[in-house]
Amino acid sequence: xxKALHRREVVNNLxxxxxxLLVVAGLGAPAWDITAAGDHPLSFxxxxxxxxxxxxxxxxxxxxxxxxxxxxxxxxxxxxxxxxLAVIAAHKPPNLFxxxxxxxxxxxxxxxxxxxxxxxxxxxxxxxAGFTQSLLVKSKAEVGSLKDEIHKKGRARTGPLFAxxxxxxEKLAVVLPPREGAYLKNRFRIxxxxxxxxxx
Amino acid sequence: xxxxxxYSPGHWSEPVYGLLREHQIRQVAMVPDAGxxxxxxxxxxxxxxxxxxxxxxxxxxxxLAGAWxxxxxxxxxxxxxxxxxxxxxxxxxxxxxxxxxxxxxxRGDHAEFNPSQVPMGNATxxxxxxxxxIVRRADTPEDVVAEVSGALSMAYHTSRPMxxxxxxxxxxxxxxxxxxxxxxx
Numbered sequence: 001x002x003k004a005l006h007r008r009e010v011v012n013n014l015x016x017x018x019x020x021l022l023v024v025a026g027l028g029a030p031a032w033d034i035t036a037a038g039d040h041p042l043s044f045x046x047x048x049x050x051x052x053x054x055x056x057x058x059x060x061x062x063x064x065x066x067x068x069x070x071x072x073x074x075x076x077x078x079x080x081x082x083x084x085l086a087v088i089a090a091h092k093p094p095n096l097f098x099x100x101x102x103x104x105x106x107x108x109x110x111x112x113x114x115x116x117x118x119x120x121x122x123x124x125x126x127x128x129a130g131f132t133q134s135l136l137v138k139s140k141a142e143v144g145s146l147k148d149e150i151h152k153k154g155r156a157r158t159g160p161l162f163a164x165x166x167x168x169x170e171k172l173a174v175v176l177p178p179r180e181g182a183y184l185k186n187r188f189r190i191x192x193x194x195x196x197x198x199x200x
Numbered sequence: 201x202x203x204x205x206x207y208s209p210g211h212w213s214e215p216v217y218g219l220l221r222e223h224q225i226r227q228v229a230m231v232p233d234a235g236x237x238x239x240x241x242x243x244x245x246x247x248x249x250x251x252x253x254x255x256x257x258x259x260x261x262x263x264l265a266g267a268w269x270x271x272x273x274x275x276x277x278x279x280x281x282x283x284x285x286x287x288x289x290x291x292x293x294x295x296x297x298x299x300x301x302x303x304x305x306x307r308g309d310h311a312e313f314n315p316s317q318v319p320m321g322n323a324t325x326x327x328x329x330x331x332x333x334i335v336r337r338a339d340t341p342e343d344v345v346a347e348v349s350g351a352l353s354m355a356y357h358t359s360r361p362m363x364x365x366x367x368x369x370x371x372x373x374x375x376x377x378x379x380x381x382x383x384x385x
Contacts, residue, residue: 048292051258051262
């Protein structure tokens with residue numbers, strides 16, 4: 001059997017030369033993963049709000065239609081917010097890309113299985129909801145194609161795109177992002193909208 | 201059967217819609233309630249606003265967090281029963297000091313008929329307050345307008361979640377006896 005993808009290699013690849021990409025990360029391992037790739041003011045790692053990462057991405061994508069928004073989250077977080085797949089698909093933001101790093105486990109609570117380990121097909125659910133593209137990603141070559149999609153510009157963009165990336169469930173060292181929510185919010189808004197927003 | 205009018209002039213929703221325009225509200229997130237129907241119609245007809253159809257109310261809390269990160273203002277419309285669905289997600293608003301205004305039409309309130317609406321309706325204010333949301337209540341149409349006006353300013357100027365509860369004295373209790381006779385007016 002082919003070796004499963006390594007989550008940090010996937011994230012390092014997707015966030016390498018990230019350009020003006022706006023990034024939201026679900027709580028737990030995805031937040032550690034994006035931080036391991038390099039903390040950035042235009043990254044918004046979550047410490048809670050389980051099930052909300054995709055919707056934060058939708059609100060941001062609607063507010064910033066010229067920018068591409070990448071949500072990186074885990075299978076457990078996505079499973080808690082399955083309804084958001086319907087909302088996102090129905091509103092069809094072309095600039096929203098959702099990547100689920102699916103290790104089939106709740107990594108922060110003792111590696112209990114999630115229902116994706118029992119056959120639940122997240123990519124199939126996103127496709128049925130009406131995502132323009134829904135991909136099951138299992139190889140480095142497919143990660144490369146996914147990165148190309150995420151970095152397309154203007155009318156070439158074909159979001160909303162959903163990608164279920166199968167990764168191994170190895171437990172990795174935690175790489176902590178800043179954890180004060182108001183700081184994360186303010187640095188993101190100032191980096192995106194300019195310092196004037198701090199005075200508004 | 202007469203067709204239900206979606207909009208009647210002079211209703212509180214007209215000045216409230218004016219306030220949403222004035223405050224440049226762009227994203228209107230909602231799980232619909234009958235009490236909001238007229239306001240929703242006004243927002244749907246406005247090309248400067250995007251009405252986002254949620255499947256559960258807590259999605260609106262996270263949606264509007266993203267909107268604010270991207271520089272847009274929003275409002276969240278729901279029935280009081282939906283407040284229960286929002287509890288944990290409201291930690292996002294408080295921990296990140298995000299502005300949020302929730303416009304809650306009450307059920308389980310004045311003259312309620314449906315027993316199942318009472319527990320959450322009765323707990324709505326306490327639940328919001330427990331999660332750090334500042335709550336204002338309106339029991340007349342004039343109060344709705346005044347409280348929405350104040351809450352829009354305060355939520356966005358002081359970066360915090362707020363809710364305005366619109367009492368059932370304003371929206372009117374649903375008359376299930378009439379409904380059972382096929383009277384939908």
